[in-house]
Amino acid sequence: MAAFKETKFPADAPAAQKALGWVDDRFPLTKLWNDQWGKYYAPKNFNFWYIFGSLAMLVLVLQIVTGIFLTMHYKPDANLAFGSVEYIMREVPWGWLVRYMHSTGASAFFIIVYLHMTRGLLYGSYRKPRELIWLFGFAIFLCLMAEAFFGYLLPWGQMSYWGAQVIVNLFGAIPLIGPDLSLWIRGDYVVSDATLNRFFAFHVIAIPLVLLGLVAAHLIALHEVGSSNPDGIEVKENLGADGHPVDSIPSHPYYTVHDLFGVSVFLLIFSTVVFFAPEMGGYFLEYNNFLPGDSLKTPLHIAPTWYFTAFYSVLRATTADFMWVLMFFVAAYVVFVWLKSRLSSIVKTAIAVIALVAIIGMLPQVLDAKFWGVVFFGGSVVILAFLPWLDKSPVKSIRYRPSWHKYVYGVFFFCFLALGYLGTLPPTEGRTLFSQVCTLLYFSFFLFMPWWSAMGTFKKVPDRVVFHAH
Numbered sequence: 001m002a003a004f005k006e007t008k009f010p011a012d013a014p015a016a017q018k019a020l021g022w023v024d025d026r027f028p029l030t031k032l033w034n035d036q037w038g039k040y041y042a043p044k045n046f047n048f049w050y051i052f053g054s055l056a057m058l059v060l061v062l063q064i065v066t067g068i069f070l071t072m073h074y075k076p077d078a079n080l081a082f083g084s085v086e087y088i089m090r091e092v093p094w095g096w097l098v099r100y101m102h103s104t105g106a107s108a109f110f111i112i113v114y115l116h117m118t119r120g121l122l123y124g125s126y127r128k129p130r131e132l133i134w135l136f137g138f139a140i141f142l143c144l145m146a147e148a149f150f151g152y153l154l155p156w157g158q159m160s161y162w163g164a165q166v167i168v169n170l171f172g173a174i175p176l177i178g179p180d181l182s183l184w185i186r187g188d189y190v191v192s193d194a195t196l197n198r199f200f201a202f203h204v205i206a207i208p209l210v211l212l213g214l215v216a217a218h219l220i221a222l223h224e225v226g227s228s229n230p231d232g233i234e235v236k237e238n239l240g241a242d243g244h245p246v247d248s249i250p251s252h253p254y255y256t257v258h259d260l261f262g263v264s265v266f267l268l269i270f271s272t273v274v275f276f277a278p279e280m281g282g283y284f285l286e287y288n289n290f291l292p293g294d295s296l297k298t299p300l301h302i303a304p305t306w307y308f309t310a311f312y313s314v315l316r317a318t319t320a321d322f323m324w325v326l327m328f329f330v331a332a333y334v335v336f337v338w339l340k341s342r343l344s345s346i347v348k349t350a351i352a353v354i355a356l357v358a359i360i361g362m363l364p365q366v367l368d369a370k371f372w373g374v375v376f377f378g379g380s381v382v383i384l385a386f387l388p389w390l391d392k393s394p395v396k397s398i399r400y401r402p403s404w405h406k407y408v409y410g411v412f413f414f415c416f417l418a419l420g421y422l423g424t425l426p427p428t429e430g431r432t433l434f435s436q437v438c439t440l441l442y443f444s445f446f447l448f449m450p451w452w453s454a455m456g457t458f459k460k461v462p463d464r465v466v467f468h469a470h
Helices: 013-025 029-038 050-072 081-090 095-123 133-151 158-173 178-186 193-223 252-274 306-317 322-340 345-362 369-390 403-422 429-447
Strands: 042-045 246-251
Touching: 013 029, 029 042, 029 193, 029 252, 042 252, 050 095, 050 193, 050 252, 081 095, 095 133, 095 193, 095 252, 095 306, 095 403, 133 158, 133 193, 133 306, 133 345, 133 369, 158 178, 158 193, 178 193, 306 369, 306 403, 306 429, 322 345, 322 369, 369 429, 403 429
Parallel strands: none
Antiparallel strands: 042 246
């Protein structure tokens, strides 16, 4: 065993330096800082799209800290939960601020994550060699959805109660295991005290632990292969005499200042919302949630929080009449794959068989539209994980793709926003038709990506990153 050798400092060395040296001899604190940020070299052409990763970390810490303070006064009991939230709002010193920071922070988290994912789409940050980073990020997104869903019931307001009731009942549409699965999730035959307690346990302990582990894995994978950049160039392929990429700079102090500016702007906007519009017109905090949950009184319009509504619209769009359109869509897609794909005959045959089974299952006599609504609801989320293998473009960044690719992305973003907005409104015949069109376009974006992403005339990617000093 190697002998322990302690770092020696001059007698007049600052006390802080001696203390840091003492820690470094026993724990690699300085090494961790340098590896993960201080001397981590990142491409020098980052733009504002690259602040959202740091902002997501900030909001995660904010949510954990405010959540800890909320649990000090919250009662996970069906008879006391709503009253405890009111007690926090009215009696606990600064409790209203902590509660509003937590509720606004949940929406801020999803806004930042959606923008972070948008940057990945625009600049191809999911492409080789960053597939695993994208998958860890996707797993983080799933955890955030679960965390938000479990936390949504805790205030025990009208929309919390009935929203949880509706979402849990969706699992009942799964053949064979559906009813038992719904019962297991609720812990009772209806949303009750047992449901509240298990949701509280998942929201406060289980999901955050998994989430923190995934965030750590996401960052480790990122710093292993290096950050992407707006040009989609691998800066590690061009090293300087010092062994670092010539087109990169240390994260500290350059991107520390860069991110601090983004944090300042974010905190200004965040504080404005918290102090002046914490409900955000009913989108962040629904008006029905200021009424205690009542199992005997159903709200006129039940909808999840805004960050789920795009996927919820896909669920609502899957009606019995729409199933015939979906059957035709599946059949047409299989024909397209047979004619245009270079896959082997065995793979094509397997796809055709799976599609045939799906079409038979879509018949009204076999499986109802509610089941397929749940399938497409889940599929609209899960399909994001396959982006690294669906995108066949010879370049990563949208900067060097054909101009018409921007319109394809524009249509996709419009459909996603439209689905999100429609999900907040009561369904009508016209809205349902519009959401069905947007649903088809949403899935078409991904399913046809192997072909459209490789089409067109691509611009030449420069040998080095494009950078203009401010």
